[in-house]
Amino acid sequence: MNNLFSAATIFGIIGMAIRLAMPYLYAGLGELFNQTAGCFNLGVEGIMMMGAFSAFYVVYQTGNLFLGIAAAAVIGLFMGLIMSLISVTFKAAQGISGIGLTMFGVGLSSLLFKTLLQGTVQSVAGFAPLKIPVLGDIPFIGETFFQNNLMVYLAYCLIPVCSVVLYKTTLGLKIRSVGQNPQAADTLGVSVIKIRYLCVCIGGVLAGIAGATFSIANINMFQEKMTNGTGYIAVALVYFSGWKPKGVLFGALLFSFVNALQLRMQVLGINIPSDVAMMLPYILTIITLVFVQGRDAPAALSVPYERSEN
């Protein structure tokens, strides 16, 4: 039983990693849109908390999961609009305004939790596992890959969608150019402002949904600060990814795998201090960040665009 290398354990860890990767995928892909267009949004964590709360609250009141996701998306869109207003229109320093947005989101979600739900932790019926016919019956593999909930499948479907949007469409070409050389895009009649608003809002919507996955598609309850730094990791993942959707997938999986491994080792009682184990994924992130630094970074990342510059 106590064997880390049994098939059951290994598939168990992989399965857990696949589920744990879900919020990183939504939030990471959202941040990828942000950054590809040259905007640096550190507010992801705050948007996620607001998404988590609004989704939970709507599901708690209505029992409708899709309304819950929609609520998280709308709140995310709204916070994305705030971020774009601050960083694109008013050209404020993006790092600082992002941190502000995070503090705002985390604080407001706690406040709402206390006033609307009296601060008591309750649970709702979240997204249930959806077994895919035939494939879901394969031993080990079925359970690992094909018995997840809808939001998990959607997260993985989003990867190719983002790839196509960014690399095969005229919109994607505009987004990439705006992040690399906004002056050039501007002279060709691409509206830098519109593209940046669009991407920051896409990022907001996806971050909101990422938050919702915590409260209605994973543990199905709401706690204060329950996203626990996931938003920041998502930002780091984008650097790790080399600004490619596939890289986000790889990073999210690697990170979640180490995380799942660490959780399982604790369950199995393997004797490493749990604090060290919990640090592992973060240490991994820092190490990889040092090595991948700036490989394909959008040259105009976090630089507000002003036309009169010559």
Place this chain on the structure above:
Amino acid sequence: MSKKYYPAAVKQPIKQLQMIDITKQFPGVLANDHVNLEVRAGEILALLGENGAGKSTLMKQLYGLYQPDSGRILINGKECHFSSPTDVIHAGIGMIHQHFMLVSNLTVRENVALGLKSSRQPFLDLNIVEKKMMEICDTYNLKLNPRAYIWQLSVGEQQRVEIVKTLYRGADLLILDEPTAVLTPQEVDEFFQILRKMAQEKHLIIFISHKLHEVLAISDRVTILRDGRSVGQRENKNLTKAELAQMMVGRPVVLQYERAAPSVGDVKLKIEDVWVRNDWGEDQVKGVSLEIRSGEILGLAGVSGNGQRELAEALAGLRKCSKGRIIIDSIEMTKASPYERILAGQSYIPEERNKEGIIREFDIMENFILEDHDKIPYSKHWILNFSNIAAATQKAVDDFSVKTPTLSTKVKNLSGGNVQKLILARELNRNPKILIAAQPTRGVDIGATEYIHRRLLKQRSEGTATLLISEDLDEIRALSDRIAVIFEGRIIGIVDGPTATAEKLGLMMAGVQEEEQK
């Protein structure tokens, strides 16, 4: 011959463009003051003016990037209002900016397709773009690989991408802002052939330059701007350089200098078998040895990319020598930091003035004291003394006639020539024993160039040992006492400055040894 590729271009071709009484005020600068200009189809108009004369500003208004404060723009006699580049592109106007507007990690064809509707919306149709793009390239003899990334291309190739981009959008009128500033002489010749071809195809071309010989070589007519005003319109018939220079600068300009015989002293800078690697770790300078004495100017001539930049950076202490020794005033300083070299009396005018010579976001005073801010009179006990700083900067700005609205103007708002004068003012203010001047007048107008040359000669008579690195043969020959020619990282020969001919130097720059030339 069809020349319309822009899908939405159902419009009248441009036959005539007029800009009438255009005025544009920036804070502290009247950049354009009732400027008039006219071009017709099939014509190349040169817009000539010194740096800061307002050429780019005028063209940015035509391109919809700035709005004029007053004045009118007429196309085929009808008044037009452009509020964005999209309107302008639709009207058939294309602009190639002084700094290229290319996205470096996209391919050539992606850059061409950027911002256009595709035939397969919302998806890209890069193959169709490539096909149409190659038709244009064939018409105008432009050699380009549509799938190469921009960062892989030489500057000349990047410029061709810019041209294709504008033609692809169906531009009738092309605005070229100082297109030759970045090209080698051979590339300029090719480029002029493309321009002539475009004029034959009934395009209208506005060619901006401050180089007289280019304006005389390529244009049909010339409009001259000075200090924001149009001071002349001339047909390019029987025009002379001196006449143009006088209109452009507002006073007669000396194109030849009188130089006293050198009075050389001790060896100030000695370079012994120096090897330097480039950014990719390849040897770029391969055993250069030179001696420069006080009171002389040693010119280092060569086609760009033959190791000049790496050598200059090694001398400034910004790049390591992999072998060899650098001796300043008989003290070995091969490994010395830039600061130690400054203390030893060496000044450095870098080639990339905007990246290395100044801090663009700082103002004039701050840039002026960059190297000496920690010394009296600029500071004492770590506290900056602003009245002393302002006084010294004001004197330097006056001495070197740096044109600026105020001393606290950010350097990024100065024109290239004025930035260069500011750097020169800073570097010469310390009365250096040794001066390393890399491309000191590249992209600088003739008024400022003349001034810079005079200062270099003055410094020579005061005993400074100068290494003048330049690709401009006229400059090298006008100033140098001796000329060393660098080719593929080696000094191929050293000749006497005053007697060297352009042909001889040209052959040496191409790698032909002096003895091999009969």
